[in-house]
Amino acid sequence: MSIRVLNSGDTALVVEFGDRIDRAISDRVLALRGRVDAARIPGVVETVPTFRSLMVHYDPLTVRAAELTGTLKTLLEGAKALDRVRRLWRVPVCYEAELAPDLADVAARTRLGPDEVVRLHSSVRYHVYMVGFLPGYPYMGDLPAPLRLPRRADPRVRVPPGSVAIATAMTAIYPVECPGGWHLIGTTPIGIFDTATEPPALFAPGDAVEFEPIDRATFDRLQVRTAHGEHRPLPSELVP
Amino acid sequence: MSGALVVLAPGLHTTIQDRGRFGYQAFGVPVSGALDAECLEIANRLAGNAPETPALEMLYQGPTLEVETDSVRVAIAGAGAEIELLGASNRRLGGWRSITLARGERFRVQGLAAACAYLTVSGGMAVAPVLGSASTFARGGFGGWHGRALQAGDRLPLGRDSAEERGELALPDPPGPGLDRPIRLVLGPQQDHFAEAALDTLLTAEFTVSQQADRMGLRLDGPTLPHRGDYNIVSDGIATGAIQVPGSGQPILLLADHQTTGGYPKIATVISADLPLVGRRRPGDRVRFAAVGIAEAERLRRAERAALDALLAKVTPLRAEGRLDLDRLFGANLISGVVFDNP
Numbered sequence: 001m002s003i004r005v006l007n008s009g010d011t012a013l014v015v016e017f018g019d020r021i022d023r024a025i026s027d028r029v030l031a032l033r034g035r036v037d038a039a040r041i042p043g044v045v046e047t048v049p050t051f052r053s054l055m056v057h058y059d060p061l062t063v064r065a066a067e068l069t070g071t072l073k074t075l076l077e078g079a080k081a082l083d084r085v086r087r088l089w090r091v092p093v094c095y096e097a098e099l100a101p102d103l104a105d106v107a108a109r110t111r112l113g114p115d116e117v118v119r120l121h122s123s124v125r126y127h128v129y130m131v132g133f134l135p136g137y138p139y140m141g142d143l144p145a146p147l148r149l150p151r152r153a154d155p156r157v158r159v160p161p162g163s164v165a166i167a168t169a170m171t172a173i174y175p176v177e178c179p180g181g182w183h184l185i186g187t188t189p190i191g192i193f194d195t196a197t198e199p200p201a202l203f204a205p206g207d208a209v210e211f212e213p214i215d216r217a218t219f220d221r222l223q224v225r226t227a228h229g230e231h232r233p234l235p236s237e238l239v240p
Numbered sequence: 241m242s243g244a245l246v247v248l249a250p251g252l253h254t255t256i257q258d259r260g261r262f263g264y265q266a267f268g269v270p271v272s273g274a275l276d277a278e279c280l281e282i283a284n285r286l287a288g289n290a291p292e293t294p295a296l297e298m299l300y301q302g303p304t305l306e307v308e309t310d311s312v313r314v315a316i317a318g319a320g321a322e323i324e325l326l327g328a329s330n331r332r333l334g335g336w337r338s339i340t341l342a343r344g345e346r347f348r349v350q351g352l353a354a355a356c357a358y359l360t361v362s363g364g365m366a367v368a369p370v371l372g373s374a375s376t377f378a379r380g381g382f383g384g385w386h387g388r389a390l391q392a393g394d395r396l397p398l399g400r401d402s403a404e405e406r407g408e409l410a411l412p413d414p415p416g417p418g419l420d421r422p423i424r425l426v427l428g429p430q431q432d433h434f435a436e437a438a439l440d441t442l443l444t445a446e447f448t449v450s451q452q453a454d455r456m457g458l459r460l461d462g463p464t465l466p467h468r469g470d471y472n473i474v475s476d477g478i479a480t481g482a483i484q485v486p487g488s489g490q491p492i493l494l495l496a497d498h499q500t501t502g503g504y505p506k507i508a509t510v511i512s513a514d515l516p517l518v519g520r521r522r523p524g525d526r527v528r529f530a531a532v533g534i535a536e537a538e539r540l541r542r543a544e545r546a547a548l549d550a551l552l553a554k555v556t557p558l559r560a561e562g563r564l565d566l567d568r569l570f571g572a573n574l575i576s577g578v579v580f581d582n583p
Contacts (some may be wrong), residue, residue, distance in 0.1 A: 006429035009509030010537035012479035014429045021474055048265045048477040055477025057265070060512055060541050065534045132475060132501030135268045135380050139475075152559050176380070193267075195370050195382045201267035 003076060005069050010060045015072055016053040021141065021169065029054050030206045034084055035075045043068065049205045051139070056057045071081050087235035088208040089175070090190050093122070093164050094219035099187035102152075106183050107168070110146055117185060120144045122211040123165075126171060128203045135194025136175035136201040140209055143169050155181030162187045164211070175201070186211075189222035190233055197232075208238055242366060243309020243401045247333030247394040248346065251303040253454075256365065256384035257496075258294040261373035265500040271480065272375035272383065273496050275299075275356050275455065278548055279317040283358040285314035285552050286338045288410045294367060294374035294384070295360035299455075302357065303390060304351025307536030313340045313403040316349060318357020319417035319520065324348050338362070338556060340403045353497035354417035354520035355453075363400030377497060379456070383567065408558040415551065417520045422528045424514050424561060425483070426537050430473065430505035434485070438465040441484075442507060447491070447527045455497040458518070460527060477501045481510030481518065492520060493527075511537040513544035 015032060018025040029049045036047050036056060041120040043063030048055040058068055095103060095118040107114040126140035133139075144167055151167045156179060159165070163174045165182035174180060175193035192202040203209065214222070225231035247254075257280065260273025274280040276296055281291045295301070302321065316323055323333045326346040333339055333347075335357075341347060349359055354384040367374050367385060375388060376384025385394060431439060447462035471487040478484070482494045484504040494511065497516070507558055511532065532540065 006456060007426055007509075007534050008477070008479040008506070009426050009481050009511055010534060010541055011481075011512050012509075013475065014476060016429075016476070020382065041551060046263050046265055046437045048500055050476045051474050053476040055265075055479070057262075057477075057479065060538050061545060064538050130501060131268045134498060135264075135270075135377075137268050143468060198371075199267055200264065200269065200371060205266060 005072060007065055009193065010065065011057060013056045013058070013065065013068060013072065014053050015056065015076070018052045019147045021051045021129065023127060023142070024126065025052055032072075032206070036072065039071070039075060041068070042069055046214045050132065084206075085240065086206060086208050086238040087204070088125070088210065088238045089203065089233060089235050090210050090212050091190065091233070092214040092218065092222060093186040093188050094214050094216055095121075095186040096216050099216070099219065100185050102132040102183040103185045106147070106149065106185055107147055108150055112146060117147065118213055120147055121166070121171065121185060122213050124210075128205055128207040128209060130205050131201055131203060134175060134178055136203075138172055138192070138201075138209070139170050140172060141170050143171055149183060151181040152183060155179055159184065160187070162189065162191075175224060187219070189219050189226055190231065191226055202233070207235070241329045243312065243397065243398045244395040244484045245312065245361070246306040246308050247303055247390050247392055247396070248306055249304040249348070250390040250392055250394070251285055251298050252301040253299040253350070254303045254390040255297050255367050255376035255378060255388075255455075256367055257292050257297040257375045258373055258508050259375075260496065261371050261377070261383065263324065263376050265477075268500050269371065270375045270377060270497050270500055272373070274358065274456075275496055276318070276354075276358070276516040278516040279356070279358050280360075281548065282336070282411060282552065282555075283317035283360040286317060286336070286411065287313060287358060287360045287362040288338075288404075288409070289362060289364060293360060293364045295358045296390070298349055298352065298357050298359060299355060300352060302352060302359070302386070304346065304348035305354050306548060307341045307343055308395070309343060309398055310402040311340055311342050312400075313338050313362035313408075314359055315339070315362070315409070316359050317411070317414075318352060318354060319414075320351040320353025321349055321357035322351045324350050336414040339409045340408065347560050350527075354419065355522045356519060361398055362403060363398065363506040366397040366399050379497060396563045407556050410558040411551070411555050413554070418517045419521065419525055421517055422530045423510055423518055424530050424532045424537070424540065425481075425508040425510045426534055427508045427531055428506070429476075429509070431507055433468055433471075433473065433505035434507050435466050438467070438507065441465055442491070442529055443529055449521045449523050449525045449527060451523045453521075453523050455495055457492045457494040457498055458521060460493060467505065471505065472503055473505050475501045478502050478506070479509055481512065481515055482506040483508045483510070495519060511540060513537070
């Protein structure tokens with residue numbers, strides 16, 4: 001599929017790289033985002049990367065669509081791959097039953113034991129494709145193939161914050177209490193969205209994330225420290 | 241304790257809004273901000289404030305407030321919206337104007353003839369910005385007044401203890417809300433996900449704003465807009481004004497608090513010049529659409545800005561000169577709190 005630049009009204013352009021969830025597409029989206037942000041184009045308000053496209057929000061009183069489209073096309077040349085340092089987060093997750101309400105169900109439906117579900121979920125390094133749906137909600141992939149399930153038939157009215165969830169090829173963490181239809185297989189004691197910090201979300205599109213199983217005692221200790229503002233994880237750097 | 245406006249009755253959904261919260265959509269944080277940026281700017285001009293000063297956005301029904309400071313100048317903008325002074329001196333003081341109120345005076349905003357109107361305070365409210373904006377994002381629980389709509393008993397702190405000594409301002413011949421004007425849109429970004437008939441329907445049919453209307457969006461009743469194929473798309477970004485169509489075929493026009501990304505095709509996007517017209521529509525109001533090209537949309541936005549500037553330039557001191565306007569004269573005297581009310 002060739003790259004398309006689409007109008008979304010007179011305040012946004014969509015640079016569309018594909019129509020599917022694909023790591024190579026995401027890398028191109030994020031590479032373009034890096035170049036657009038670095039170019040500080042007059043009139044560009046902000047950029048929003050998604051699985052398959054980059055949305056460029058702009059002020060139509062400052063820059064016109066035709067001109068901005070031309071600028072973006074110029075920036076597209078050479079923006080082939082993600083060539084920047086990525087942040088790697090190691091996220092502690094307690095997968096014990098009382099903090100993992102759907103683990104047994106997922107284990108049954110995937111015909112894997114709970115231990116194997118946990119081992120698989122925490123065995124890979126995930127890529128943050130995008131943050132959306134809710135403030136701070138990271139769409140991370142790709143989930144190991146044996147763990148992929150459709151969303152729950154009956155979404156929950158309330159999912160507790162910190163819930164680690166899976167659905168289709170994605171895993172995510174619920175930043176706040178909200179309704180949700182994904183399978184809850186663990187809980188992290190760390191906070192991932194706080195308007196008092198800059199930026200407010202722990203994860204940004206393009207980050208790498210690994211999950212580290214912890215026991216309940218460790219969870220409780222980290223949760224208390226998080227509540228007191230004493231524990232905020234720091235990322236390490238992944239050099240390309 | 242600093243001066244305040246005390247909320248006696250909150251109205252239906254009264255929130256603090258400014259122009260919005262920019263720069264955080266990549267973290268899933270919606271822009272929020274005033275549904276009707278034109279009226280926000282007019283209210284602030286009437287109050288002598290900078291155009292982006294946070295104001296109270298009143299949805300459908302205004303609040304009742306009490307002055308708990310030496311004096312405060314407020315200004316109101318929005319179709320039909322009037323300030324009504326309560327108590328012994330009960331009197332309607334009109335809209336599209338500023339007015340200075342004294343300690344202990346109670347007033348309410350009534351008569352809204354559009355979905356929203358704005359009440360702003362000279363010198364602003366003492367509300368700390370969150371992520372660079374005072375706009376309330378109620379679903380996320382942050383911004384504005386404790387991240388929520390006003391409630392009875394709230395005490396909104398003011399930036400200033402007493403009103404500056406100067407005359408009041410008014411906007412003569414204010415514009416109508418334009419509830420019957422067609423809403424102009426640019427097709428896309430996903431118009432190719434729809435059958436040709438759906439595009440025809442969008443541009444010829446009449447829709448009605450349903451009861452499912454809030455700051456996130458307006459669900460429109462009317463004919464359905466059939467998709468060409470699958471109604472799920474891989475999520476992409478959303479611009480304010482986008483018209484997304486879920487599986488039901490019933491379009492949803494997305495407003496200030498919309499999610500930053502979404503997985504339904506967007507058949508068209510309302511042009512920025514017409515977003516205030518959309519923000520003013522209430523459940524039951526009719527909506528017709530007309531398509532324009534992007535260059536025309538840009539021309540219309542510049543024309544809208546010029547028209548708003550011309551309107552702002554018409555804001556004039558409220559004086560009892562020439563044609564004697566008793567209502568305004570009484571209002572102007574009353575506001576100093578001297579002539580009628582103080583014993």
